[in-house]
Amino acid sequence: MKRDKAPKPLPASSEWSFELIDAYHQEIARVAADFGLDTYPNQVEVITAEQMMDAYASVGMPVNYHHWSFGKHFLSTEKSYKRGQMGLAYEIVINSNPCIAYLMEENTMTMQALVIAHAAYGHNSFFKGNYLFRTWTNADAIVDYLLFARSYIQRCEERYGEEEVELLLDSCHALMNVGVDRYKRPAKLSMAKEQLRQQEREAYLQSQVNELWRTLPIQEARDTSAIERRFPPEPEENLLYFIEKHAPLLEPWQREIVRIVRKIGQYFFPQRQTQVMNEGWATFWHYTLLNRLYDEGYLADSFMLEFLQSHTNVVMQPPYNVPWHRGINPYALGFAMWQDIKRICESPTDEDRAWFPDIAGSDWLETFDFAMRNFKDESFVAQYLSPKVMRDFKLFAIDDDDREHKLRVAAIHDDSGFRHIRETLSEQYNLGNREPYIQVWNVDLRGDRSLTLRHHEHKRRPLGKTTDQVMKHLARLWGFTVRLETIKPDGSIELVQEARIEKRHPT
Amino acid sequence: MVRIIDRRFDSKKKSAVNRQRFMRRFKHQIRRAVSDAISGRSIRDIDSGENISIPSKDLSEPTFQNGEGGVWETVFSGNDRFSSGDRINRPPPGGGQGGGSQASDEGEGEDDFVFQVNREEFLDLFFEDLELPNLVRTQLAQLVEFKSHRAGFTNDGTPANINIVRSMRGALGRRLALGAPHWAEIRELQKELEEKREALGDDHDEVRALEEKIGRLRARIDAIPFIDSYDLRYNNRVKVPQPTTSAVMFCLMDVSGSMDEEKKSTAKRFFMLLYLFLLRTYERIEVVFIRHHTIAKEVDEDDFFHSRESGGTVVSSALVMMRDIIRDRYGNGAWNIYGAQASDGDNWENDSPQCRQVLDSEVLPYCQYFAYIEITPGEPQNLWREYEILQADHKNFAMQRIETMGDIYPVFRELFKKSLV
Numbered sequence: 037m038k039r040d041k042a043p044k045p046l047p048a049s050s051e052w053s054f055e056l057i058d059a060y061h062q063e064i065a066r067v068a069a070d071f072g073l074d075t076y077p078n079q080v081e082v083i084t085a086e087q088m089m090d091a092y093a094s095v096g097m098p099v100n101y102h103h104w105s106f107g108k109h110f111l112s113t114e115k116s117y118k119r120g121q122m123g124l125a126y127e128i129v130i131n132s133n134p135c136i137a138y139l140m141e142e143n144t145m146t147m148q149a150l151v152i153a154h155a156a157y158g159h160n161s162f163f164k165g166n167y168l169f170r171t172w173t174n175a176d177a178i179v180d181y182l183l184f185a186r187s188y189i190q191r192c193e194e195r196y197g198e199e200e201v202e203l204l205l206d207s208c209h210a211l212m213n214v215g216v217d218r219y220k221r222p223a224k225l226s227m228a229k230e231q232l233r234q235q236e237r238e239a240y241l242q243s244q245v246n247e248l249w250r251t252l253p254i255q256e257a258r259d260t261s262a263i264e265r266r267f268p269p270e271p272e273e274n275l276l277y278f279i280e281k282h283a284p285l286l287e288p289w290q291r292e293i294v295r296i297v298r299k300i301g302q303y304f305f306p307q308r309q310t311q312v313m314n315e316g317w318a319t320f321w322h323y324t325l326l327n328r329l330y331d332e333g334y335l336a337d338s339f340m341l342e343f344l345q346s347h348t349n350v351v352m353q354p355p356y357n358v359p360w361h362r363g364i365n366p367y368a369l370g371f372a373m374w375q376d377i378k379r380i381c382e383s384p385t386d387e388d389r390a391w392f393p394d395i396a397g398s399d400w401l402e403t404f405d406f407a408m409r410n411f412k413d414e415s416f417v418a419q420y421l422s423p424k425v426m427r428d429f430k431l432f433a434i435d436d437d438d439r440e441h442k443l444r445v446a447a448i449h450d451d452s453g454f455r456h457i458r459e460t461l462s463e464q465y466n467l468g469n470r471e472p473y474i475q476v477w478n479v480d481l482r483g484d485r486s487l488t489l490r491h492h493e494h495k496r497r498p499l500g501k502t503t504d505q506v507m508k509h510l511a512r513l514w515g516f517t518v519r520l521e522t523i524k525p526d527g528s529i530e531l532v533q534e535a536r537i538e539k540r541h542p543t
Numbered sequence: 544m545v546r547i548i549d550r551r552f553d554s555k556k557k558s559a560v561n562r563q564r565f566m567r568r569f570k571h572q573i574r575r576a577v578s579d580a581i582s583g584r585s586i587r588d589i590d591s592g593e594n595i596s597i598p599s600k601d602l603s604e605p606t607f608q609n610g611e612g613g614v615w616e617t618v619f620s621g622n623d624r625f626s627s628g629d630r631i632n633r634p635p636p637g638g639g640q641g642g643g644s645q646a647s648d649e650g651e652g653e654d655d656f657v658f659q660v661n662r663e664e665f666l667d668l669f670f671e672d673l674e675l676p677n678l679v680r681t682q683l684a685q686l687v688e689f690k691s692h693r694a695g696f697t698n699d700g701t702p703a704n705i706n707i708v709r710s711m712r713g714a715l716g717r718r719l720a721l722g723a724p725h726w727a728e729i730r731e732l733q734k735e736l737e738e739k740r741e742a743l744g745d746d747h748d749e750v751r752a753l754e755e756k757i758g759r760l761r762a763r764i765d766a767i768p769f770i771d772s773y774d775l776r777y778n779n780r781v782k783v784p785q786p787t788t789s790a791v792m793f794c795l796m797d798v799s800g801s802m803d804e805e806k807k808s809t810a811k812r813f814f815m816l817l818y819l820f821l822l823r824t825y826e827r828i829e830v831v832f833i834r835h836h837t838i839a840k841e842v843d844e845d846d847f848f849h850s851r852e853s854g855g856t857v858v859s860s861a862l863v864m865m866r867d868i869i870r871d872r873y874g875n876g877a878w879n880i881y882g883a884q885a886s887d888g889d890n891w892e893n894d895s896p897q898c899r900q901v902l903d904s905e906v907l908p909y910c911q912y913f914a915y916i917e918i919t920p921g922e923p924q925n926l927w928r929e930y931e932i933l934q935a936d937h938k939n940f941a942m943q944r945i946e947t948m949g950d951i952y953p954v955f956r957e958l959f960k961k962s963l964v
Binding site for chain 2: 061065084102198206210214363429436437438442494496497499500501509
């Protein structure tokens with residue numbers, strides 16, 4: 037490796053200082069700009085281990101409303117941290133504008149530089165560029181919105197009691213994962229607008245609900261026999277949205293809290309869909325940026341050794357037959373895929389030309405930019421997972437059918453298996469397959485006002501054990517009996533759960 | 544372009560509120576666990592049971608998840624032996640890689656959330672909002688005793704407190720300090736004197752002048768007082784308020800034939816809980832066990848709980864004995880006296896009014912608190928009715944009926960519930 041002596045190498049001390057962080061950041065920023073990374077402005081915050089655990093507990097947000105579950109996560113994190121069972125993550129980065137990256141004070145200068153490259157340039161540029169984040173999140177407004185949410189919920193606690201609010205939040209949290217719009221685009225968040233419109237909305241929402249429930253039995257009676265109309269006319273996949281708009285008994289403030297939880301859940305939705313891409317992207321960039329700085333002579337050998345050691349730990353992929361195997365490591369797979377895309381662009385083999393005629397030999401920075409902007413894990417794997425990566429990872433697909441006594445190896449990393457593995461892995465990252473698909477099917481408007489959900493059974497996978505508890509939470513929000521039906525693959529329908537509400541929960 | 548912010552010093556304990564909320568919910572679980580522990584375990588276990596782990600099912604956060612079963616196809620890494628179409632045995636359950644367990648990885652782990660409390664925390668939570676009704680009043684009305692503690696030395700005080708060694712040491716130092724310049728001068732003059740004597744002989748004027756000078760200096764040294772008033776050091780003593788830290792607890796139990804083992808063990812738990820509470824409030828606690836059938840007897844703990852008796856019941860015998868013991872041993876006002884009586888309510892008809900009288904005039908006035916529990920599933924009997932009359936007049940008297948083992952904990956809370964006196 038040839039090295040041009042840099043005019044002024046950066047000091048290779050393991051102790052960090054604010055001046056050093058600034059100096060390292062300047063160089064990293066310069067190189068990142070050379071590669072054309074487009075980022076939000078950065079805000080680097082130095083915090084303690086306790087603050088890091090804290091950030092962990094409140095889902096990485098700088099402000100959040102209060103809830104016991106965050107305390108629970110804090111306690112369990114603290115417990116395992118104190119017993120040395122786990123180290124803390126090196127970094128937390130918040131998708132906001134400016135982009136906030138946390139550095140932990142206990143880390144060495146090398147680690148701080150690694151985190152700056154990884155979070156402040158890797159993740160940051162991904163947040164700014166990827167279509168999911170652009171569509172679903174509004175980096176300018178999130179911190180303000182969280183402030184609004186926290187003070188709103190605090191006011192509700194003062195007025196209606198902590199207990200009451202807590203129960204409501206429990207129920208909302210249970211439905212957070214099914215409280216997202218998968219296809220529709222949400223309205224932008226803004227604190228000022230939220231506050232302005234909040235009261236207006238309260239009144240409006242209530243009037244809508246009243247409209248829906250103001251059925252006049254005498255007039256309706258004529259046409260009911262003729263057509264059995266369903267409500268909603270089209271199945272609704274966003275349960276929290278449906279609750280917010282149509283639950284008959286919720287007070288306006290309760291609707292607003294449902295909305296807050298829904299909005300925050302929606303905000304995290306893209307992160308759950310882009311783990312491999314996002315982590316791989318950030319890992320690729322910290323690796324590339326720091327290596328470039330080393331080549332330019334800015335970084336000492338000792339720095340590189342420490343950096344490479346942590347980098348190697350991050351991108352390690354344990355094989356299936358060791359106890360610490362936890363599935364595919366998103367950092368490892370993502371990093372390998374991005375590295376591989378670069379390789380295909382720069383020095384494609386015949387195989388690459390056959391598999392990726394579009395990008396083989398193209399400008400890698402342009403290809404990167406396109407891939408980063410327009411994909412999520414599912415489609416990214418389907419589009420870019422190459423035979424080489426599959427071979428390197430020695431991937432194989434296992435078919436587990438509970439009707440069979442044995443597992444079947446469906447495909448391995450050979451010519452006949454590549455496409456199958458790629459397809460399977462892509463499906464694996466499809467959130468729609470990982471989580472049960474549940475929709476609001478019908479409300480018995482004229483009868484007992486019960487709510488019926490439908491679960492579309494996929495590959496005969498049943499619902500998990502916690503379903504009955506979730507249904508109880510749903511019943512608490514809906515205020516009347518809720519039912520859950522499963523549509524079997526053969527089209528038959530089966531009632532699996534029913535949560536009855538005899539009396540309305542006292543408010 | 545970049546902003547670097549040092550956040551290490553601001554907003555410490557940001558999750559304190561969340562933690563608190565968690566603990567509040569969690570306390571509920573503990574209390575339930577405590578309640579279960581009391582009704583389900585033996586006393587000795589409660590005393591030594593430091594760790595209660597609470598598997599908090601209620602604390603799990605449920606979501607819609609896929610359960611096990613159905614068809615799962617999963618990609619793994621590190622193939623070292625398989626080719627496509629191979630059939631392999633399922634790995635044993637719990638091995639983690641049953642194939643497709645990924646989706647539920649996160650959710651499953653949380654059911655195991657277990658929080659350990661040690662004995663101290665356990666008791667803290669247990670007694671947190673319990674307080675003996677009269678405690679506040681006692682502390683306010685109590686004659687505060689002072690205990691005197693040594694606290695170094697002072698420059699003034701009463702002659703009785705003079706510390707001789709310290710004072711003499713000070714005086715010595717002062718004498719040395721004041722005399723030092725004179726001694727130095729004397730030594731020099733002495734040297735000069737020797738030289739002059741050698742040269743001029745003893746009778747020379749200069750020699751005499753020197754001798755005189757030396758004599759004057761010695762006189763000045765002698766004039767330094769051997770001890771002066773500012774040498775005096777006095778032992779310093781400060782008074783520290785000393786709350787009364789001793790309590791005596793009387794356990795009265797009916798051991799007549801009608802008290803069966805189950806009722807006794809219910810009573811046992813009741814005494815135990817009171818004892819644990821006192822243990823936290825007072826430094827020193829004596830426990831007096833009085834059991835009675837027709838006659839009362841003071842016994843040790845083992846006999847109290849374990850020996851069997853039979854026969855009729857005269858409750859007043861125990862109360863009279865308690866009164867006598869108070870007079871003999873705990874009458875000097877330094878003791879906080881607590882009484883706890885357990886019975887099944889059976890009493891000899893004519894004795895009950897007498898019980899009331901003894902309590903009313905001779906026991907309750909000396910007690911911080913007296914609690915009576917009646918362990919019976921049946922109708923209240925004459926003793927209960929007599930005691931009800933007492934309850935109106937004495938705020939330090941409380942009574943409760945217990946039907947089953949499970950009632951104890953709520954009854955205990957009821958008895959000692961925080962009340963503003």
